[in-house]
Amino acid sequence: MPSTNLLEVTDLTRIFPIGGGEGGRQRLTAVDSVSLVIPVRQPTMMSVVGESGSGKTTLARMILGLTPPTSGAVLYKGNDLRRMSRAEWGQYRREVQAVFQDPYGIYNPFYRIDRVLTLPIAKFRLANFKAEADKLVDESLRAVGLRPADIRGRYPHQLSGGERQRVMLARLYLLRPKLIIADEPVTMIDAAVRSLFLNILLDFKETYGMSCLFITHDLSVSHYLGGDLLIMFRGRAVERGTVDGVLSEPAHPYTRSLVASLPSADPRHRWQDRIESVISGREAAEETQDRCLYAERCPYVTDRCLAERPGVHQVRPGQEAACFLYDAAGHDLPGRAAVTTIRSGD
Amino acid sequence: MTSPGSQGVNTPGALPNSLPSVGKAAEAPLLTVDSLRIYYHSVLGEYKVVDGASLSVRPGEIFGLAGESGSGKSTLVDGVLRLIKPPGYVAGGQVLFRPGDSLNVTDNLPEMVDLLALAEGDLRRVRWKHMSYVPQGSMNALNPVMRVRDQLTEGILAHTTMSAGEANAKAREVLELVGLGRRVERLYPHELSGGMKQRAVIACAIALRPKLVMADEPTTALDVNAQRAILQLIHDLRRELGITVLFVSHEMGVHAELVDRMAIMYAGEVVEIADVESIYIRPLHPYTQGLIGSIPHATGERKRLVGIPGMAPSALTWPEGCRFHPRCSRAMDICRTSAPSLAEVQPGRLVSCHLCQPPAHPGNGTGARYQGQAASSGEGARRDA
Numbered sequence: 001m002p003s004t005n006l007l008e009v010t011d012l013t014r015i016f017p018i019g020g021g022e023g024g025r026q027r028l029t030a031v032d033s034v035s036l037v038i039p040v041r042q043p044t045m046m047s048v049v050g051e052s053g054s055g056k057t058t059l060a061r062m063i064l065g066l067t068p069p070t071s072g073a074v075l076y077k078g079n080d081l082r083r084m085s086r087a088e089w090g091q092y093r094r095e096v097q098a099v100f101q102d103p104y105g106i107y108n109p110f111y112r113i114d115r116v117l118t119l120p121i122a123k124f125r126l127a128n129f130k131a132e133a134d135k136l137v138d139e140s141l142r143a144v145g146l147r148p149a150d151i152r153g154r155y156p157h158q159l160s161g162g163e164r165q166r167v168m169l170a171r172l173y174l175l176r177p178k179l180i181i182a183d184e185p186v187t188m189i190d191a192a193v194r195s196l197f198l199n200i201l202l203d204f205k206e207t208y209g210m211s212c213l214f215i216t217h218d219l220s221v222s223h224y225l226g227g228d229l230l231i232m233f234r235g236r237a238v239e240r241g242t243v244d245g246v247l248s249e250p251a252h253p254y255t256r257s258l259v260a261s262l263p264s265a266d267p268r269h270r271w272q273d274r275i276e277s278v279i280s281g282r283e284a285a286e287e288t289q290d291r292c293l294y295a296e297r298c299p300y301v302t303d304r305c306l307a308e309r310p311g312v313h314q315v316r317p318g319q320e321a322a323c324f325l326y327d328a329a330g331h332d333l334p335g336r337a338a339v340t341t342i343r344s345g346d
Numbered sequence: 347m348t349s350p351g352s353q354g355v356n357t358p359g360a361l362p363n364s365l366p367s368v369g370k371a372a373e374a375p376l377l378t379v380d381s382l383r384i385y386y387h388s389v390l391g392e393y394k395v396v397d398g399a400s401l402s403v404r405p406g407e408i409f410g411l412a413g414e415s416g417s418g419k420s421t422l423v424d425g426v427l428r429l430i431k432p433p434g435y436v437a438g439g440q441v442l443f444r445p446g447d448s449l450n451v452t453d454n455l456p457e458m459v460d461l462l463a464l465a466e467g468d469l470r471r472v473r474w475k476h477m478s479y480v481p482q483g484s485m486n487a488l489n490p491v492m493r494v495r496d497q498l499t500e501g502i503l504a505h506t507t508m509s510a511g512e513a514n515a516k517a518r519e520v521l522e523l524v525g526l527g528r529r530v531e532r533l534y535p536h537e538l539s540g541g542m543k544q545r546a547v548i549a550c551a552i553a554l555r556p557k558l559v560m561a562d563e564p565t566t567a568l569d570v571n572a573q574r575a576i577l578q579l580i581h582d583l584r585r586e587l588g589i590t591v592l593f594v595s596h597e598m599g600v601h602a603e604l605v606d607r608m609a610i611m612y613a614g615e616v617v618e619i620a621d622v623e624s625i626y627i628r629p630l631h632p633y634t635q636g637l638i639g640s641i642p643h644a645t646g647e648r649k650r651l652v653g654i655p656g657m658a659p660s661a662l663t664w665p666e667g668c669r670f671h672p673r674c675s676r677a678m679d680i681c682r683t684s685a686p687s688l689a690e691v692q693p694g695r696l697v698s699c700h701l702c703q704p705p706a707h708p709g710n711g712t713g714a715r716y717q718g719q720a721a722s723s724g725e726g727a728r729r730d731a
Contacts, residue, residue, distance in 0.1 A: 051569035145655070160657045161415075190414035190658075191598065191640040195651035198642075217569060220599070220642040224651065247644060261574035263599030265641045267622040270603050271574070 003078030006211060007038040007063070007096075007179060012072035014058050029289060030058040032235040033072065036213075038179065040077070043209040045202075045227030047243065049219055049258075055235040056215045060183045063213070064098050094124055097177040101184035103164035107156035113167055114152050117141075120175055140170040144200050162193030169200050172210070180204070180212040186221060198224055219262055223247055231255050234293040237312075241319030252321040253298045292323070300325060374444060375402035376558055376590050377426065377477075382439035384418075384425045386661075387432070393661040395421045397614035398439070400688055403558070405444075408584055408591040410601040410608030410622065412637070416658050417611040419594045420482055423560050426592075427479055428461060428469055436462055445476040445557060474505050478551040480561040482594075485543045487550075488535040494546050495521065495531035502553055516553065523586075524549045524579060541572030545579065552583060559583075560592040565600060577604050598641045602626055610634045613659055613669035616688060619696040630697045632674045668700065676701060 014031045032055070038044045050056050061067040063074050065081050074081040076092050084092060100106050107116065117137045120126070127133035138148040144166045156164060165185055172180060182201070186194040202225065204210045214225055222229055222243055229246045231239040231254065239252040250256040264270065292298070292305040304324055313326035320326075379401050386393040396418040403409040411419050424430055426441050441461040459472060473479075481487050489497055498517035502508060508516065521531050524545040535543055544564060551559050561580065565573040581604060584591055593605055601608055601622065608625055610618045610633065618631040629635045636654035643649075656673035659665050665672050671681040680700050688698040 051571075163657060190596065192414060192636055192654035193657075195640045195642070195653035196655070199650065199653070218642075219570070220644040223644045224642040224648065226648060257571055259644070261570040262644045263574075263597070263603045265599040265602045265626070265643060267602045267626050271578075 003075070004040055005037050005075070006040040006044075006077065007036075007213070008075040008078075009034065009036045009059075009063060010073050010075070011035055012059065012062055012074065013070045014055075014062060014067060015070045029235050031055040031062065031069075032289070034059055034230075034232070034235075034237045035072075036230055036237075036240075038211050038213065043205045044211045045205055045225050046211075046213050046230065047222030047225060047227065048213065048215045048230045048232060049217065049222055050232035051217055053234070054232040056217075056232055057183055059232070060098070060181050060213070060215050064096065064181055065092075094175065095178040097172055097175055097180055099165070099168045099172070099180060099182040099185045101187050103161040103168075103188060104156070106168070107164065109156055111155075112152075113154050113156060113159065113164075116167060116171055117174060120171060124175065126174060136174060137170075140173040141167070143173045144169045145196060146170065160193075162189040162197065165189055165197055166200070169197065169204075172204065176208050177210060180210055181215075182212060183215045184217065185214075187217070194221075195224075201225070219247065219258060220265075231258070236293060236322060238294070238323070239319070239321040241315075245316075245319050249316075249319075251315040251319060251326065252294075252323050253300055253325075254294045255321070257297075375442075376405040376444050377403040377592070378440075378442040379422065379426060380440040380442070382422060382425055382441060383437040384421050384430055384434060385437040386434045388662075391662055392437075394437075394614055394664060395434075395661045396425060397661075397664065399611065399614060399616045400439075401609045401616050401619060403590060403592055404607075405557070405590055406584070406588060407606040408580070408593055408604055410605030411592060411594045411611060412596065412598060412601055412608060413611030414596060414637075414658055416661070418614040418661075419596070419611050420562050422611070423479075423562050423592065423594055426461060426560065427473065427477070428464070443472070443477060443558070445472065474501065474556065475554045476556050477558040477560070478554070478556045480547055480551045480559065480564050482562040483567065485540055485567055487547050488543060490535050493532050493534055494526070494538070497546075498550055498553055501550060505554060517549075520549045520553045521546070523552070523583070525575075539572070540568050541575060544568065544572070544576055548576075548579065548583070552587065552589065555587060556589065558590045558592065560594070562594045563596070564593075565595070566597070573600070580604065598626075598637055610637065613664050614661060615669065615698065616696075617670070617698045619688070621694060624695060630691065630695065630702050631670075631699045632676055632701070633670050636673075668698075 011033045012031055012035070013029065013033055016028045016030055018026050018028045036046065038046060048056050048059065058067060062069045065074075068082070076096065079088055081092070107113070114137065117140060118133060121133045121136060127136050137152070141148045141151055146163065146166055151159065151163065151167065159167070168185070180201070186197055189197065198221065201212060205212060214222065216222060226243050229241060229243045230237055231246070231252065233254045239246060239250070239255045246255060247259060250259045290309045291307060292310050295301045295305040298305065302324065310322045310324050312320050312322050314320045315326050379399060382396055382399045383394065384396040386395060399418065399422055401411070411422070413419050421430070425436060430436060439462070443459045443461050444457060445459055461472070464472065488494070495514070495517045498520060499510070499513045502513040502516055503510065506513070518531060521527075526542060526545050526549065530538065530542060535546070538546065548564070565576050568576065577600065580591060580593070583589060593601070595601060605622050607619065607621050609616045610625070610631065612633050618625070618629070618634045625634060626638060629638050633654070636652070639652045640654065642651060654673055659669060659672070667683045668674070668677070668681040668686055671677040674681065678700060684700070686698045686700045688696050691697050691702045
């Protein structure tokens, strides 16, 4: 049965035992019933944004099959990752590729850079002769704006962080995956090189139809990439929609605080208002998952937020938020202007 | 518009004391870094991490220091604080600091202190009381086995003649000032969030009301909400205490929100100094233009960013001539052979670039032509972006 979805993540949950605690083990719900879909019919760019500890990386690791989920499923072309045959798994490993945050940690320092490109050529039999393989390696390096002469034969420590991340992109060029899982790939490289990296990713999507799930803490990066956006907070998906929709009219109070705190990069339009670190002081009587996890910081907190887990509600077509504010039909936002009117200039 | 040829005679190293008088800035600078050189020994040769950097910070301002990683920002700050450890050493230059007249009576400090020439004992009297430091990764700057308030008290006792009770009260007052209330003072660092730890470190830095606080990437590890709160705090502290801040960050968006004037570093040098609006709206140095062209915006039209091709050079061998020329799209012959120096090309604007510098010989022709070029290319870069 051919699926219409390239990737389908349903109610994915991961609970880690974190030990300690009196009289029992404490548990940390790193990812809590997150679902997302990347369709097969057109290349999609989807950003997952959240602060550190929001479960973004755990989500990526589960999608890549590196961390088994506690519950829920990852389906690739309709096949559950955990029930794949050897051949399907092999295909998955070929068609879904990862780029990680740390351009230093992923290279084996004892091998030359070439190896990360020649290895997949050998594994997936992309070339029949050594000369052909060599040509492919050179071509892939040029495709990401690197000079083969500068890169080949070097060791990882001899390259800059930006170059190392681009070699990972060269690897994607070789493999032409259907889906790229990129976990904070530009966090550790300089701004000037960052845009080169992001441009290549955008080109890959346009030219080769590669979809991308891009994990980042930086909303401005997701704005640059465009496409869809999923906001995570403490393991839960709190808002989703298109990048443009969510950034221009953020709905969930957490998303709104994020958007309000983005630096404008324009000294003529500095923040005009002040943010107070809102601690409403409202805390649930006991440690429970059946509540809104943002309640302590939320200016709109009600009793219900502490007693019940908010469901996902549609805010406007194409945008939904897990917040009681959008529960009722004609939802009115209390004090909405105070939060969203941030810059005097725009 | 002033003709660039009219002032700023191109004498190497003659920058800092000739800063223009703009508004209240006629005051003498609080901190002057002049052609500072900080090298590191290695078997391969000398790593010239900071190599001829000059800037000056005026009293009461928040001065930003930006540049990509490896450009020497942090090392420059370490040099000013005399924190360079072997194999690093100060290879040249001068750092002048004006501790002010009100406080130095008790400390027997002259009005102007040459920080690099100061003996270790005298240095102790300058640090913390007159100039302090918020280190990079300050989340790890706190002692994990000491309560937050005790760490402050300890420092206050070590640098003043206060009694333990007075120091304790002082610590409490300072914590309050940075937004950490009674509840926090008895906590241990691991019980604090990243933003709270950052506040605690800032509290340490301002405890003795220094004239100058140097903050090295104080918001880098924080999420955007905490980052904004810290920027707001620094802004408030400047207003309330009148402190001067040297703010180091690689993130251009943060500078745009906070600083008054800023310097751009590249390859161990300062390549441009101007007020923050000029830097963002009309950058003159091609490197600054590249940096501004690489900032992603979170709102508005989605434009393709250009970035800066090529990679940052190695501190072991800076390129000949202008250190930026291998990556510069507008490099000329002279850029390959002769290094430009930081010169005032417009009132209050210092740029180290052959495109911007008035010719050494009289005649304003070239200088005037440059003006038009810089303006059009600056805008061009943004349009392409």
